[in-house]
Amino acid sequence: MQTIDSREPTADNHQPTLKKVINTTQLWAIAVGLVISGEYFGWNYGWASSGTIGFLIATLLVTVMYITFIFSYTELTTSIPHAGGAFDYANRAFGQVGGFIAGFATLVDFLLAPPAIAYALGSYVNFLHPAIPVVPTAISMYVIFITINLFGIKESARFSLFVTILSVLELIIFIAVIFPFYKTENFIANNPPTITVDSVFAGIPFAIWFFVAIEGVAMVAEEVKEPRTTIPKAYISSIITLVILALGVMILSGGVGDWRTLSNIDYPLPETLSMALGKNNSLSKVFASLGLFGLIASFHCNTISYSRQIFALARAGYLPKFLSVVNKKYQTPHWALIAGGVVGAIAIFTGTTNKIIIMSGLGAVVMYAMSMLSLLALRKKEPQLDRPFIAPFYPYFPIIALVLSLVCMVAIVYYNQYLSVLFFGSLIVCLLGFVLKFGGKMAPKTIIK
Template structure:
């Protein structure tokens, strides 16, 4: 492979990403990426850990995530460009740190679509046992790749349909659950708050909150569409905060109602505890509807996450950190980063041979690294470089992002040894590639002048 150019000139291809997204579309992209029904993925696990206090754990998690979400919004306002944490940390700390941030972030983004394909295969194989799960996974990869190639407008329009299916399920679930709660012997409204006493104290709630932080992965994806947003300095920070708050309220509400419907903190199968809740609340109909809505949500998450990572790869290619002629090129017809989309699809083929447990144990490494660097970037850019230190600025530019950084550091303690080993190994590969690009660190890390 030829050494990527270190020139700061913009690509000869003058095509730019299409600015077509407003606040509602960006919020939908974030919500679809997060999957509103993702609460049911870890419902049984965290309900057991907290002794039935899942809504309380989600409230703690939402409060914690708002610190980092605010930092993303602050940096998106200062630097309204594609690249997310990669662009922010590069502007704050320089090219090498920016590159390594983007490199670790790619580990998260590249693996997230794969998890969705695995879930689709598992659920649809359970519904149609005659068809192997890998067939459904492969078909989903092909469909998502085609939709992304057609451009961001196609992605946004498809998301309306997918989020609509999930919204309809939520409405049906709420109605059925409320009817069930009207029956004799219904649970006490305080039960989801105080729990069943099987896991008393604050520590179980904090342990559950550490797991639930991964449910919020997706608000950061909104920032990757900054160059496709209308008035990005205004709408992107707003969309990031709205996405986080809306998702948090949905999670808390669904967790609260689910426990009222089925007030148990032990299950026959903790991984599929949501099926017990649905079966108890609405029988076979609600269980089937839940499966369909969950698969639709996984498809939407794969669609949005592939769009997000392809734009990170595009930003790095445009900067010359990756081969510019390949990764810094947009389709003249669809204005989409073709190479990044194709690479993501090829990586997603690993879903045909890997299992869900292995992939999910690796995904949080890159996200937490990005969260840490974005919080530090706010301090570096606003508090240190811009010297915004008077009055309330100390609170907003130092204390709030500092708290966000400490929270993400605390979350590192929940990572598995496998995730740490693979994540550190991925970072080492990144250092090796950066040494190659910069000819042994003798040349500067390539940058694109349009982002300065």
């Protein structure tokens, strides 16, 4: 007999559940869609911190972390396919305190990625039509995509597939167009005379932006058909897709002209085309218009993920219970969608895209570390757990991912001390409040199944 947390969504305890409708292609689209805006903006701030060469090294380091992480994380997602993702894994491995830490980090990751994307959407629209202000456009994105997501995951998954395919095709066309204009001397020009550990570490938060949020697939695991085979196929194909696109976009963009002009703007790809083809070239404007698809894909998919994380935490009792209410007709967590939208709208008004990216990245690496610790712990604690997918090269892959996650966390903290104090201070305050609320009743109840 196996004891399980009574807060898990099973038929035995009548917890709110979600509809299983997502297939492999749709899950690949959600995984790529969650991340693909990272190829359109945000990463270029790393050039301002590290130069192109230092940032390339940071990107390769982060790429190794994500490859080893995804191959390890897939084992957890297929073994415990619940909407809480890392929260559920840590809760099972370390109890409620571990679950709380992982849940908090995941929530920061997925609540703060959408406002950064929404702000970039506003910036792209403003690039096309300067009379349209950035912030109202960004806020309108929340209204539109929360509404879309209220009508069911099946419809949302279809929309994700459509915009993600368009986004991938657009990036392939972008790479093909700028390739003839690439010059290595441009890429290496204007870099510091020596590449230091400091310069590499300073670029890590922005290198993470290339891939951050791919782990959001775990948050829709309850809604996947045949998760034992669907999740591994989607995860592995999506990380391959993203690595190729990220390195192609970043390296080629840096060699088109003076990369310093791209290092502090929210629309680097249209500007790269302008540098290659001329300021008045119509393709630059057309690309900026089409570029909205990549940002829309990520914003839409992150809206799905943040709502499922809020839903899962509320269902487990970590957040107010009403946030776990599921719409009877569409089986979507409508209050979780709206609550996350309110938080994101507040973040938009700060107007600090780079700082929001850093906070999201910090939440991500803390979650990655907790997830890899959970994987190592569950291998010992529950050796008989059904594992449809086994992490390859165990224990080396999860250990590499864990070490690199900690390295990235240290780098982010070192170069962003104020934001780190805000993150960890909030975590400690919330954790203390959680402990005081539950007192000595920290251990989850169990049932026999």
